Structure formats: C-alpha cells, structure tokens
Amino acid sequence: MRVEPSVALVMSHPCLACGACCAAFRVSFHWSEAEPALGGTVPRELTETFDAHRAVMRGTWARVPRCIALDAEVGRYSRCTIHERRPSTCREVMPSWENGAADPQCDRARRMHGLAPLTPADWPTARVVEDDAPA
Ligand code: SF4
Ligand code: SF4
Numbered sequence: 001m002r003v004e005p006s007v008a009l010v011m012s013h014p015c016l017a018c019g020a021c022c023a024a025f026r027v028s029f030h031w032s033e034a035e036p037a038l039g040g041t042v043p044r045e046l047t048e049t050f051d052a053h054r055a056v057m058r059g060t061w062a063r064v065p066r067c068i069a070l071d072a073e074v075g076r077y078s079r080c081t082i083h084e085r086r087p088s089t090c091r092e093v094m095p096s097w098e099n100g101a102a103d104p105q106c107d108r109a110r111r112m113h114g115l116a117p118l119t120p121a122d123w124p125t126a127r128v129v130e131d132d133a134p135a
Contacts, residue, residue, distance in 0.1 A: 014095060014122045019078025021093055021109035023066040026050075027057040029087040041085040043069075057087065074113050097123060 028050050034042040046068050047055040058068040069086070072078035080086055096106045096118040107117035 012124065014118055016078060017076060018095075018110065018115065019070060019072035019074045020113040020115060021106060022060075022070040022072065022078070022080065022090075023064075023074050024109035024112050025060065025065060025105070027060040027065075027067060027087065027089050028054045029056075029089045031055040033087050042087045043082055043085060046082065075115050 029042070031049070031054060032038040033040045034044040034047045034055050036044075042055075042057075046058050048058050048061070050056040050061065059066045059070075067080075069080055069082045070078070071081050080090070093105060094103045096102045097120045100120075102117065110117055
C-alpha cells in the first residue's frame with residue numbers, strides 16, 4: 001500500500017509564546033482609529049487620550065507598560081484579545097526574522113523581558129512527515 005506523506009508544521013508562531021512588545025512600549029496611534037464614526041475599530045474604552053492627535057492603549061503609558069488588551073504570561077503564552085481590532089501601531093510590529101531580517105523593536109522588547117532575540121531557527125517550517133509504513 002502506498003502511503004501519502006503528510007505535511008506538518010513543526011513549530012507554532014513565536015509571538016504566541018512571547019507577548020513582550022505588548023508589555024514594553026507606549027502604544028499610541030491617531031485618535032480616529034478609536035472613533036467608529038470615522039471608521040475606527042479599536043475599542044475606545046480600552047484607550048485613553050495621549051495628546052491632541054493621539055490616543056494610547058490603556059496600560060501602555062504606565063511606568064511598567066502592559067497593554068490592557070493583552071492576555072499573556074510573557075515568554076510563555078500570549079494573545080491579543082482585540083487582535084482583529086488592534087491599532088495600526090501593533091499591526092506594523094514585525095517579529096524578527098519573519099521576513100528575513102532582525103527587528104530592533106522586537107529584539108529590544110524580548111530583552112526587556114529576559115528573552116533572547118528570535119533567530120531564523122524560531123520560525124515554523126513545513127516538513128514532510130512519512131506516515132507509518134505498512135507491514
Ligand atoms: S516581541 Fe517580537 S516575538 Fe514577541 S510578541 Fe512582539 S513581535 Fe512577537
Ligand atoms: S492591542 Fe493587542 S497587539 Fe496591541 S499592544 Fe495591546 S495586546 Fe498587544
């Protein structure tokens with residue numbers, strides 16, 4: 001019997017076991033991103049005013065920043081509870097080596113939490129897994 005090989009992902013996305021950048025920096029963005037009348041999608045109740053032009057995610061403007069929308073134990077598991085509605089600032093964060101280059105912000109956030117910077121080896125790779133051969 002011929003057994004078709006299957007493809008398995010051998011690692012999960014590194015951000016799911018991190019969350020450092022959501023607990024490291026002030027996350028500010030134009031206030032209109034939290035204004036539904038202008039097409040904004042960020043939940044306004046999770047933001048506060050920073051200045052005349054910008055809002056910030058609550059918790060990120062603190063001495064020890066941690067976004068109110070973060071569900072994480074940094075370095076173990078991480079989830080953004082408003083992932084589909086997160087601000088542009090968050091969408092622009094690029095995990096190191098996801099696209100072939102290190103990202104200083106990602107590396108710095110991880111170091112702030114005692115985590116080593118990502119390397120290319122941290123990224124999922126598809127590999128062919130041979131199912132059990134028949135007797
Ligand atoms: S610090 Fe880097 S690896 Fe960690 S959650 Fe942010 S982008 Fe992902
Ligand atoms: S909105 Fe989500 S992605 Fe952005 S800092 Fe907060 S938890 Fe992180």
